[in-house]
Amino acid sequence: MSLRSIVYCKVCSYPLDYCEFSGKLKRCKVWVTENHPELYSQYYGDTETEEATNKLAASSIGDEREEKLEKDLKRLQSKQENREQRELAKKLSSKVIIKREARTKRKCMIAISGLEVFEIDMKKLAKTFASKFATGCSVSKNAEKKEEIVIQGDLADEAEAYIHKLLEEKGMKDVKVEKIETKKKKKPITTPGAAPAEE
Amino acid sequence: MFRKFSKEDVHSRSNVKSSVQRTLKTKLVSQFPVLEPVIDELVPKKSQVELIKCEDKIQLYCVDGEVLFFQKFNELIPTLKFVHRIPEAFPTVQVDRGAIKFVMSGANIMCPGLTSPGAKLPDAPGLENDTLVVITAENKENALAVGRLLMSTEDIKSINKGHGVELYHHLGDCLWNFNVD
Numbered sequence: 001m002s003l004r005s006i007v008y009c010k011v012c013s014y015p016l017d018y019c020e021f022s023g024k025l026k027r028c029k030v031w032v033t034e035n036h037p038e039l040y041s042q043y044y045g046d047t048e049t050e051e052a053t054n055k056l057a058a059s060s061i062g063d064e065r066e067e068k069l070e071k072d073l074k075r076l077q078s079k080q081e082n083r084e085q086r087e088l089a090k091k092l093s094s095k096v097i098i099k100r101e102a103r104t105k106r107k108c109m110i111a112i113s114g115l116e117v118f119e120i121d122m123k124k125l126a127k128t129f130a131s132k133f134a135t136g137c138s139v140s141k142n143a144e145k146k147e148e149i150v151i152q153g154d155l156a157d158e159a160e161a162y163i164h165k166l167l168e169e170k171g172m173k174d175v176k177v178e179k180i181e182t183k184k185k186k187k188p189i190t191t192p193g194a195a196p197a198e199e
Numbered sequence: 200m201f202r203k204f205s206k207e208d209v210h211s212r213s214n215v216k217s218s219v220q221r222t223l224k225t226k227l228v229s230q231f232p233v234l235e236p237v238i239d240e241l242v243p244k245k246s247q248v249e250l251i252k253c254e255d256k257i258q259l260y261c262v263d264g265e266v267l268f269f270q271k272f273n274e275l276i277p278t279l280k281f282v283h284r285i286p287e288a289f290p291t292v293q294v295d296r297g298a299i300k301f302v303m304s305g306a307n308i309m310c311p312g313l314t315s316p317g318a319k320l321p322d323a324p325g326l327e328n329d330t331l332v333v334i335t336a337e338n339k340e341n342a343l344a345v346g347r348l349l350m351s352t353e354d355i356k357s358i359n360k361g362h363g364v365e366l367y368h369h370l371g372d373c374l375w376n377f378n379v380d
Contacts, residue, residue: 003240006283014370015283015341021303022371065297072300185205 023080113148204373208254215248233288293319310365332356344369
């Protein structure tokens with residue numbers, strides 16, 4: 001007796017036999033053919049015999065119930081697909097905002113918001129920023145009651161590069177990252193980057 | 200049990216002392232004697248076991264970043280990742296194909312789903328009431344859920360009505376998707 005190693009589907013996270021119940025069967029199949037072609041035939045058979053194996057599998061619960069089950073699964077699948085599409089659209093339309101807020105003299109801080117859509121753990125990212133840039137970094141709520149990451153120091157470019165890299169790893173290449181500059185002084189000054197003028 | 204479960208339910212996490220780890224392993228073996236020859240492979244001596252205490256007094260035990268078993272009261276319950284690696288070690292019941300969908304959305308298993316032609320129950324004398332069981336499905340190789348019998352398997356066969364298995368953990372629930380780090 002020994003331990004088994006099991007291949008889990010990267011798409012739906014289930015063991016391969018349960019892909020059909022995840023509602024993502026199409027993409028699961030693609031993933032299996034790409035990564036484990038030898039397992040594909042084991043679970044899904046050849047395209048011609050597929051029907052036959054399906055019938056075999058269904059034999060015990062009766063044709064009527066099997067039909068119903070299949071219908072349900074199809075519905076689940078279409079639902080899932082719709083939801084994914086919506087989510088993707090939302091992700092593509094949303095953008096990350098990096099705000100540079102001037103503090104006293106030549107000091108400033110960076111506030112990053114709009115990351116929650118991309119399933120990024122804010123606290124963790126704040127921690128990595130803090131150690132990466134050797135600076136203070138925390139998560140706080142902004143005016144719209146949304147979470148944002150606040151970094152101390154002028155690190156807009158570095159933070160932007162890092163976020164781009166992070167999003168690329170997640171497969172989101174063309175996410176808009178917008179940079180804004182604001183001054184926290186009473187009189188906003190139009191020339192950015194310049195030393196704050198005295199009133 | 201894990202219908203709603205997220206990072207917010209985690210109260211504390213700590214590393215387990217090696218002595219505690221040893222007693223944990225003996226407890227696991229006494230609960231599931233078949234595990235004895237492979238326990239060192241599942242929980243290596245050198246590995247660091249992590250204890251995650253959660254809401255409702257649930258405790259998760261992690262080995263190498265994977266939750267291997269959890270504990271509600273006194274009994275250790277294996278997670279599916281654990282079960283998949285060594286399915287022979289646990290008492291098993293099988294449900295028919297029609298039930299899979301419901302089990303995977305977290306429903307308790309009804310007796311007819313355990314007695315129909317596609318399902319399989321262990322032969323007499325069967326399993327006692329309250330036994331921890333692993334649930335597999337017709338024509339499927341791997342387990343899809345872990346639960347506890349609400350009546351003995353002989354009763355399930357004879358009565359054939361009502362809840363048969365209380366579900367603890369199933370494929371696709373929050374514990375399955377739970378990311379340790």
